[in-house]
Amino acid sequence: MTLAAGAAYANPVAPGDVSFSDTGAIAESLTGTPGDAASGAKVLADRGAGNCVACHKISSLDAAFQGTVGPSLDGVGDRWDSAQLRGLVANAKHTFPGTIMPSFYKTAGYIRPGDEFSGKAAKGDLQPLLSAEQVEDVVAFLTTLKQQ
Ligand code: HEC
Structure with missing residues (x-):
């Protein structure tokens, strides 16, 4: 038990352990450290990562479409x-x-695509779309988006 408590400081909060406030906020950093805004900007624009730009416009970001x-x-x-x-x-x-809007830090509670047809969908928890560190990087970038 002492071991588990010690490890909690080094490891990010697992998706299933995240606690949301009544308004949907998460008070504490998932990694225990502040994110990096420059890395967050890349995650937002990366089609293989956050791909936030598929649905959102961010004028300061150099991303097409x-x-x-x-x-x-x-x-x-x-x-x-x-x-x-x-x-x-x-x-x-x-x-x-x-x-x-997709849930980027969630691993359970999905309807498994394919299961209904083949029963062959993957078992167990899925990987979250973004890592805890990527979530913190994205949050760090979003907080910089202020109207001048
Ligand atoms: C499939 C489309 C889609 C994707 C992809 C998506 N979002 Fe969203 N997002 C939405 C919609 C739609 C809303 C508005 C909430 C609502 O009423 O459904 C929203 C709302 C938001 C808001 C609140 C905006 C406001 O001004 O109230 C933030 C912040 C946000 N998204 C960030 C992100 C980030 C960061 C990503 C990428 C990691 C992302 N979104 C990816 C569709 C998307």
Whole structure:
């Protein structure tokens, strides 16, 4: 038990252990350290990572084909604090029930594609779409998006 408690400091909070406030915020950093905004900007624009730009426009980001399915993220750092932004990135459904925005830090509770047809869908928890570190990097970047 002492071992497990010690390890908790070194390891990120696992997706299943994240606690959300009533408004959908996550108070504490998932990694215990602040994220890196420059790395976060890359995750947002990377089609193989966050791919946030598929649905959101961010004027300061140099990325082609930015989508308009979701609201523009310009000035989002004025609208939400970092705890609420962390909750939005991890699982936006706690803030906006029924939203089409994917949950980026979640491993359980999915309907397995394929299971209904073949029964051959993967068993066990899936990998989250973003790592805890990537979530923190994205949050760090989002907090810099302020209207001048
Ligand atoms: C499939 C489309 C889609 C993707 C991909 C997506 N979002 Fe969203 N997002 C939305 C929609 C739609 C909303 C508006 C909430 C609602 O009412 O459903 C939203 C809301 C938000 C908000 C709140 C904005 C505000 O001003 O209130 C933030 C912050 C956000 N998204 C960040 C992100 C980040 C960061 C990523 C990538 C890691 C991302 N989103 C990926 C669709 C998406």
